[in-house]
Amino acid sequence: MPAAARRHDLDWIRVIAFFLLILYHVGMFYVPWDWHVKSPHPVPALEPIMQLTSPWRLSLLFLVSGAATRFMADKMAVGALTRARVARLLPPLLLAIFVIVPPQSFFEIVEKVPDQAPPFAAFYLKYVTGSGHWCRGTDCLMTPTYNHMWFVAYLLAYTLALSLMLTTMAAGLKRLERALETGLRGWRLLVLPILALGLMRYALLDRFPMTHWIVNDWYDHALSFSAFLFGYLAAKSETLRQAFLRLRRPALLIAVLSYATVATYFWIYRADDATPPDALRAVMRFVYAADQWAAIAAVLGFGARHLNHDSPALRYLVPAVFPFYLVHQTATVVLGHYLAKVGLPQGLEAALLVAGTFGTCLGVYEGVRRVTMLRPWFGLKPRGAGRMAVRPQTA
Incomplete structure (x- = not known):
């Protein structure tokens, strides 16, 4: 049985998850793990x-992106879906590679190999031509790059793969959708995906560590x-939605x-030379x-229970997500690099970094959404597209 035509809970989940991602990248400035730029005072407790x-x-x-693609796919032909997704995703990706991301790479060089850091104009020429050869030992920065836009x-790529599947095996996808509903009843909705993900991680992670480089990142x-694909297949299933609702509390536990x-395990073996026993791994x-x-x-279950409602805030935030995502990491990198030089108390510095990152994202969004020619480059629909999409259809 199909669910409602619009899943506001998935919209809220997408917004909240992306905003958590922004906070996560601010945390990457402070946590001891390697990143583009780092605080001179790392905080292991993070x-x-x-x-x-x-x-x-x-x-x-x-998963949520797959669900969003399903709602689009049910309204248009495969060719139109492919063109729409390419038009939505490719311009921001190109803008990121050649405009948004370069400052991240520049400040990474400034901090990690300062003796190799040229003026920005000279850096940019080497960045776009892939001729920089910026290395620290065997670790070399390859350019041009997409950095955080690997997700896009x-x-x-997954959208194009899905379009091919819709062209060649649409009936098979329908059968797979029905198999998910019948095969993931009751506790199987929790147990079977955990087993599948565990086997996937056990078989592939050591052979193909996550790199976010699209060519050979097979575990990822x-x-x-x-x-x-699960999000695409499950998006309109009321059966699965109700199953997530019923299992939300056990899932949370x-x-x-x-x-x-997991946190205890990684804390115990956090040193670079720490090697856990193979059986424990x-x-x-x-x-x-x-x-x-x-x-x-748990997120899907509690979201279905508490977040499946529209609001003016949601209608404002849903289109803001893409521009925020596009801009946020560069804002964090640049602001973090310069804030670290001021010598503020770390709590105040972190608060300013969070506020500055969100403020920059908000300023960019408010600016570009008003300029028609800039909207596609930031993942925004053309003006009036939303109103056209909800126009009543004739019988």
Whole structure:
């Protein structure tokens, strides 16, 4: 039985997940893990906080993106869907590669290999021609690059793959959709995806570590495309929606327990030379998968229960997500680099970094949404497209 024509809960989940991603990238400035630019005063205690969302946040976003693609696909032919998604995703990706991302790479060079840092104009010429050869030991910065926009690059590739599937095996997708409804009844909705994700992580992660480079990132593709395809197939299933509703509390309990286990494991073995026993590593592959899927299931269940409503705030935020995502990491990198030089108390510095990042995103969004020629470059629909989309159809 199909669900409602619009899933406002998925809209809210998408907005909240992307805003959590922005906070996560601010945290990357402070946590000891490697990133483009770093605070001179890292905070190891942030690591368990960062791990609270890192196992599941991006998989959830791919799932929601797959659901959004389903709502589009049911309104248009495959060719029109492909053209619409390419027009929505490709211009922002190109803008990011050649305009938004270069400052991230420039300040990464300034901080990590300052003796190789040329003036920005000279850097940009080498950036776009791939002739920089900026290296720290065997670690070299390859340009041009998409950095945080890897998500959009992957989403574009998955959309094209889905379009091919819709052209060649549409009936098979329908059968797979029905198989999900019948095969994931009751507790199987929690248990079977956890087993699948655990096996995927166990079999692929060591052979194909996550790189976010689209050519050979096979574990990440297996994980992310599976989430995207699940979102596409489950988007209009009232059966699965009700199942997530029923299982939201058990899913939350599993997510909390598995998160505590994962955070403890990574804290104990956080040193670069720490090597856990092979048997423990194998078990933790499945605990990590439990954290991934149980958290997603809990979010979908509680979202269906509490977030399935429209509001003026939601209508403002849904189109803002793409421009915010496009701009936010560059804002964080540039602001973090300069704020670190001021010597403010770290709490005040972090508050200013969060406020500055969101403020920059908001300013850019408010500016570009008013300029017709800029809207497609920031992932915004042409003016009036939303009103046309809801025009009543004739019988």
